[in-house]
Amino acid sequence: MTLEEKVGQMTQLEIGMITKGDGDNIQIDNEKLEKAVVKYGSGSILNVKDQALSVDKWHEIIRAIQEASKRTRLKIPVIYGIDSIHGANYIQGSTLFPQEIGMAATWNPALMQRGAEVTAAETRAAGIPWTFSPVLDLGRQPLWPRFWETFGEDPYLAKVMGVAFVRGVEGDDVSSNKKVATSLKHYVGYSFPLTGRDRTPAWIPENYMREYFLPPFAAAVKAGARTIMVNSAEVNGIPGHINHHLLTDILRTELGFDGFVVSDWQDIKKLVTEWRVAADEKEATRLSIMAGIDMSMVPSDYSFSDILIQLVKENKVPTSRIDEAVSRILLVKYELGLFEQPGPDASLKSNFATSASRAVALDAARESLVLLKNENSVLPIAKDKKILVTGPTSDTLISLNNGWTYSWQGDKPALYPKDRHTVLQAIRAVAGDKVSYVPGVAFDKEIDIDAAVRAAQSVDVVVACIGEASYTETPGNITDLTLSEPQLKLAERLQATGKPVVLVLVEGRPRVINRIVEGAKGILLALNPSNEGGTAIADVLFGDYNPSGRLPFTYPRTPNGLITYDHKLFETEATSYGNTAFTPQFTFGSGLSYTTFAYSDLQVSPQSVSTNGEVKVSVSVTNKGQRAGKEAVIVYVRDVVASLSPPGKRVRRFAKISLEPGQTRTLTFTIRAEELSFTGTNNKPVLEPGDFEVLVGGLTGKFKIQ
The missing domain is CATH 3.20.20.300 (Glycoside hydrolase, family 3, N-terminal domain)
Incomplete structure (x- = not known):
């Protein structure tokens, strides 16, 4: 060469x-193609110009590029x-x-x-x-x-x-x-x-x-x-x-x-x-x-x-x-x-775009939904109830998807499919004329909150869909995680009616909502579940699907209350030197179900292990409720004392299981001792002898590394 x-x-x-x-209407410019591929011999080309293209258009473009390479x-x-x-x-x-x-x-x-x-x-x-x-x-x-x-x-x-x-x-x-x-x-x-x-x-x-x-x-x-x-x-x-x-x-x-x-x-x-x-x-x-x-x-x-x-x-x-x-x-x-x-x-x-593929996407959308609050079992909603749907994420596919959807910012509604349901459309598909809709607010401005409040008076439950529009990279920069004032105001006014309000949070990052959490009877988090998200949300709201998502991050209560789950234990506690106790709005790993899972019989063996050995952790999980459900079983390990101050706990294993009512399953996890090392100041793994704790589903076990 x-x-x-x-x-x-x-x-x-x-x-x-x-x-x-x-x-x-994009098409190959033969003169430009000749310069790029034949004269300069460019080895790679990327991206779209401004929007997604059809399979046939991609074939036309790729074929021309490769013909030029010949x-x-x-x-x-x-x-x-x-x-x-x-x-x-x-x-x-x-x-x-x-x-x-x-x-x-x-x-x-x-x-x-x-x-x-x-x-x-x-x-x-x-x-x-x-x-x-x-x-x-x-x-x-x-x-x-x-x-x-x-x-x-x-x-x-x-x-x-x-x-x-x-x-x-x-x-x-x-x-x-x-x-x-x-x-x-x-x-x-x-x-x-x-x-x-x-x-x-x-x-x-x-x-x-x-x-x-x-x-x-x-x-x-x-x-x-x-x-x-x-x-x-x-x-x-x-x-x-x-x-x-x-x-x-x-x-x-x-x-x-x-x-x-x-x-x-x-x-x-x-x-x-x-x-x-x-x-x-x-x-x-x-x-x-x-x-x-x-x-x-x-x-x-x-x-x-x-x-x-x-x-x-x-x-x-x-x-x-x-x-x-x-x-x-x-x-x-x-x-x-x-x-x-x-x-x-x-x-x-x-x-391309087979029915089987769409079924996988719907499964993923359903499993991604995280039920964060369900006071007095406000969910699922009976299908004969009168429902008000309101809020800026209720009737758009854009928020369900976010950026990198048909365009860079995902903000071009004309590019979205017409045969996928928004949250509103999916709710209407189930409850029909029992559903009323008032937008209430846009993301950053009021439209008619009073109209939403009036509509709430004649329904049994309010579903307020709030959250974010689409964004990515620098256009998505913000300086405050707090949800926009019009959306908070809408939720507060609806809660003041005394009607049960279910918040559906459609967002890509945790917007602070502490003003409206207590007044909400239910909170369902939808982390950009995509085009099947509207259907998936309705499935959970009406109980046709039992939610099983768990938070993969810590949801902050306040704009500056940012902390991760693996913080030092003292960081969220009141201390004698003036540290004020605080808690996140929702902890890492949070997520409710329409059934109840009970953990029992946590076994950790051996009780003492060498630095090149392994620990087996077994635990039994039982579905105590009346319906089938899925549970993410998360195994945390805590290094009690270390030469570098240790985190309060770390995820070391997890498994997603499905249980029928009354069913018990015993899971066994194997953790190698070397996986419990930490990176020392010399940038090398350090595994120190000492006490460790295993935390699973509210249970605690112990072992030593010697």
Whole structure:
């Protein structure tokens, strides 16, 4: 390969560099395509211009790109990448699933894997072999506008769900016509900005980084993930794209990652314009490539190619580094089978948007719903009751989905399907003319609260659907988690009528609602359950489905009462030196059911274990209620005393089970002693002898490590 051909493989351009027009009228611009693929030999193209496209349109575009690649000297196929975040969301008519935060609330990795299998099959059906997912950032800063793209605050939960995602998308043979390559993102520490604002600095000590933020990536790398996308922000003053220690020392040498690393959007340029660690783009390019970036998401000009060729000719970037990057890229293309089948396969359209896939999405939406309050069994609602539905999330699919849905911000109603129910439509489908509807408020302004209050007088129960519109990345930045004043006012006025009010929270991050929690009889949390979410919510409200979701994060009571479940024990307690006791609004792992589960007979053995041994934890769970239900059994372990102050508890195992009324099931979990280590100040795992406690379903057991 010539130097120019190699650098071309390292170049990724956006779709606008080869097309003209927009929306459904987008089409290949042959002159632009020839320049991008034939002249510059660009190895990758990505994204949509402004909206999702049909399968047929994708076939037209991908086919033209790969035909152009055949006009190059080496005929190396282009790898097309796209953000299939919660399903193949940039392909019209695809099956969409709850966002990652909702999937985390299911605590069901098998369901996550089934959803990922559908996502892969539908992405590949469009001729696209590479998705920029999953997001493996931890959701430990709820202000962050991409919080809902995470699997929540716990690294073990994120690790298990992330591995399930990778296994579902890539499978055992990523060249299969139902599989695509993943891109783990955003490596690493992106989700913990000090301010909560997107793409702003994080300050994370390395031992804390290794303890919390690195494990989901490490597990997904071990599971075989082919590519990684880099943190767009910085950690400890070093932008992710020039952090050699993270990109090479840890990712390559320690974790053994052998795929390729791609930058995020324009992030080499931003080293100059935003982070100011390079005087010009030439220096930014040198720093990035030498740190470990293999492919640059440029994506809207040819600067990267021109500059990198200059750098190599000037001996500022060694040819060996270029060869290393290109070898990694070509290997992934080979593993994907692109050299044998670069273009789309029309027969794969039969894999697209099947009834079976939709059934999986509905299952996921149902299991993602978290029942947080059910005073006096206000839920389920009898189907003969008169119901008022109100609030800004009641009659829109946009809030049910959030960003990365048919467009970047997910805010174009015309793109949404007409045959999927909003919450209002789903409730009406069950209760018919017993349902009345008054909007009451928009997200940030009053419409007619008085009308909603009047309507409440003549019904048996009020369903107030409140929460957030769609957003992601910097457009979603906020400075206060408190729910908007018009929505709080609507709920307060409705509660003042004396009618039972059920709050349906449709949101991607935990908006503070302490003013209206006490007055609410029921609270159902819907973490962007997607297009099947309206039906799923109605199923739970009317009792056709028994809720089983559990919170994958800690829900704050106040804007500054931010804490994670694994805090130090004293942090929420009153102390002699003036620390005021406080509690979150809802604790991590919270979630009610229409049945009752009782835990008993917790057994921990052996009582003493060596540092290379293992502990078995068994517990019996009984369904004491009158209906079948699912339960997420969560095993926490507490290190009682450690040389670094220990967290109050950590999730070490979990399982989702289903029990019929009266049924008992005994579960046994095996935990290796080495998994109970912590990362010391030397950034190495430390396993100390001492006492440990096991906490499951209100029961406590003990053991020692010797």
